[in-house]
Amino acid sequence: MMRYTLEVEKYGIYCDGTEAATTTAGFNQALKNASEAGICEIDIPRGIYLINGVNEESALKPEERAGIIVPSNMTLNLHPEAEFRVAPNGSFGYTCFYIGEVENVTLRGGKIRGERYQHDFNGHGDFEKKETHEWGYGINIHGSRNVTIKGVDIADCTGDCIMVNAQGMLNVSWTTYRPARNITIKDCKLDGARRNNISVTGGEDVKIENNEITNAGINDGCMPMFGIDIEGYGEGDIDYEEPRNVKITNNTFAGNVAQSVCNFSGYEVVISGNHSDNTISYGYGTDTNIENNIFVRKDKKYTAIAGLGVSAGFIGNNATISGNTIKGFSSGIDVRGADVTVSDNTISELSVDGIALATFEAKNVKFSDNTVNHCQGKLCCARNSRDITFEGNELNDSDITAMEIIDSTNVKAKSNDIKRSKQGVVITRSSAKVIDNDVDLTEYTNAAAYAIAFDKGSDVFIKDNRIPTPTNMAIYGESVEGRTVRIKDNDITDAKCLIPIYVIGGKKHEISGNDITFNRTASGGYGIQTKNTDGALIQENIVHSVSGFKLYSPIKTDESINSRVIGNKISGNLALNKTDIETNNIPI
Template identity: 30%
Template structure:
């Protein structure tokens, strides 16, 4: 890489990091200041037996067009995920710390406990969402979601614990495909835990400006890819300008974080990515990636793998150790032969078709 090319890439990477880091987390949602409706006033029981779907939806629908807050007090509220709870624009769904939305057992290939579709200015705060993977009545499909966000704008999910879904804990994506895709934009996931879900902790499809902050994605297992976070818009459309900061990805049967084609502009900063069975970070066929200041250790395959024609990458200031635990023999062979990645190939593997890769300040 020429000095001029390196300077230009560093300039663009620094600009991306600053723009995503300091972008506002909210754009004037009126959800927190409008009318307040308690789901119990609409008949929700929260007794762990009654189907409370209609009552919770009635509380949401009782809000005026200008929005407001739906409060869910402590209790276990059973939800028919074949119908789902559908949020409207300008709504804050506020769950008490001991409030839980639990999916009723079903045989569906696809379900949603909460849908955030084609709306704007939405907040989901606190509580727990529990899927029904252990009581699932079918054996096909992999798309049972705790929270599904599609074609939505200015959405925040804060402090929610999501577990035991037949598919992904969360999905952020679009309706439509390619140039016609209606993207999600300005989505913040903060202080969220996604654990023991079957397919992924969090999947991201076509979107713009997504921030994933101080969250944990752990113990995903059941059906591939089984990763903590998967940025996977693939042929559906483009995903751009994503920040993953202060997160923990651990104990997943797949990768901690995997990133595929049609993704550009990703910053992964100050995360702990450890003890996943696959790669710590896998980047395949994507552009503009900055992996900075992370601790990446104990993963079954390479700590960081840059594959395919991935280009414009910085890997800086990370601590990478004890990775490739599943492939020690291959790692020793690579070390002896001087394969790409040199003496640290087990920690950082740079594919031969990658380009414009800058590596500095890492501790191996």
């Protein structure tokens, strides 16, 4: 492979930051000559090079075929003290290095500086005016393949530091679609672009690794202001560009205004091993993995991991969120859309106003084996969602509630370990199964509320939960006719409260197989109490005191009607209504 050191004087290239037009033309002539001569690697010496980044022959796309135009089969080695500065202009688009419809290109080292802070945002020259002026790029990879950008320092562009995009459009008859393919961006410093530091709109097999990606959108930037934006253009369920198979690994994100990474509409995206101080989102993306990232803030702002919904024409996101560590944000993981699994994440020190694990307008979501500590706000919340599972999570230290289920359908809370929180599970206007959980509120420093509670608008199945030493009601709920309440086989031990299980209202509830022991320091208490219910079945429960103090009554149904109190093992006398059926109860 032939290698050549660029002869700047030969081509009229100025190294002192002047004469943009002459310098740009000199570079392009030098690269053209080298390519025709079979030279595949060029070393560019130190210097300050002023570049005309505007294609003045294109009124609609001045950023295309502009600036330094890199040919195929070319490696450019930029000296560490080679700095390329885009000449100040008033165009809505420009490019410093254009890698367009070529192949086998490497750009290595050096610095690229946009003219963001010298740009004339009121100007547009002879071009069609686009008021946002967001198409100014440091490097424009346009419909090319086999491109590597390595160790380049890029900053201060009016648009993006690096744009990866397609030539032409999908699903139209008048153009050929050529996405950028096999693109690698690594070991770069990308800072302070006005819009995004990297955009991938029409690219396939894109690898973004080991970069420092900082401050996108600062100083009154232009939306969306992401560190990395993966966003193809489409309308409804028709894609005109597709970002596909993008891997974002081991990067550092800091100070990007809106988000660190957003997979707004990409396919097969992996976001792994990064360090982030802002949101990473699967957006409307499909087949996204967000795994083993570290999220750290100190001001308890923003959501660490988020989503937006399901892309038009698809049934789900198929997103996996696993192994992430989140600390010091407002909220942890906010799931929207469908078909999402969230597992083995560790979340701590969130805002009291935030939620560690949440869904909103989501369906078919499973949260499993996550650990939440030292978070004062809600630890889990399913809201306006359906088919949601919280399983095997360790949930600790809430001053509000460990789990809230509100306006949702078919929510399952199974085998979770809840400790040191004010409340365990609160169910509002929802259908929920609460099964096999440990709800231990004994170490909560203030007065604890209910271990499990539900309202009149809910259908509940509460089974096999373990609730030690409740100082307030272990299971409390209100119901109405037409709602289902089943409370079975729960183990409530050493109760200090007056009423471990209390249900008000509704019809034909089942309260069976529960084991309730009292360990009070004074006489009194009702093991199971109903009020204003009709036809409740209270069967095969065990209610007794392990201290020397007697209960008022183990089962109290005298404020309800038609209760069936059958086969319970009890200490003390039943308090029944005259309409009740009582049989086979055994004193102990």
